[in-house]
Amino acid sequence: MACIHFIGGEKGGVGKSVTARVLAQYHIDNGIPFRVFDSDASHGAMLRFYGDFSQALDIDTFESADQIVEIAAEQNVSVIVDLAAQTSRFLRAWILDNDLPTLAAEMNLKLVYWHVMDDGHDSLKLLDVLLADYAAAMHYVLVRNHGRGRDFSAFDASDARTRFEETGAVVIDLGGLHPPTMNKIDHFGSSFWAAANNRDPDLGPTLGIMERQRVKVWLGKAYSAIDTIACPADDDQEDTSP
Secondary structure, eight states: OEEEEEEEOSSTTSSHHHHHHHHHHHHHHTTOOEEEEEOOTTTOHHHHHSGGGEEEOOTTSHHHHHHHHHHHHHHTOEEEEEOOTTOHHHHHHHHHHTTHHHHHHHTTEEEEEEEEEOSSHHHHHHHHHHHHHHGGGSEEEEEEETTSOSOOHHHHTOHHHHHHHHTTOEEEEEOOOOHHHHHHHHHHTOOHHHHHHOOOGGGSOOOOHHHHHHHHHHHHHHHHHHTTSSGGGOTTSOOOOO
């Protein structure tokens, strides 16, 4: 079963692109074929860090968004869609006006919406909007991003979490990588694999020994969280490298 992963959260600065980068690296390291669509015209993190797998997406144009389904279905791969802030209305129009959930069921495509959260009130409020938009038409992953917040007790105690879990939503934690290390990775423009493994300056900028170790530990914990979600590594997924 091919998956289409929408990495959202609507507000800026919650860590959507970092989550998308981790998910992309997870696919690479597990030999799962995938493609990426990057809807952020101003920053384009996926185009920068995972350019070999990525292409630009104009989410407010149906013809551009249509490529998401075309590639997922024709190439039988997972598709990661990194959604820029303030794009939910365009995504909603494309999904609902085309009745994508019905088409996805007919084509054996799984639709997964990743709601990336900081610990602010806005992330919690947006959960009600998300459920109103799609109800049970999506599979949901709610990401508590500890790189953007420390106290998620309001979410944990919320009615919104209960309603999402009743739909089968999965709640995962994404830990925060040591900020100076993450800043170096971003400055280098490195994939997470290169950040964790490259020791040869001739192949690109390198981190120190302990910095590389921090990245490996951080990725390992993130991968353990992703492993709790069925779609990224379904047993029946064809095991061919991208």
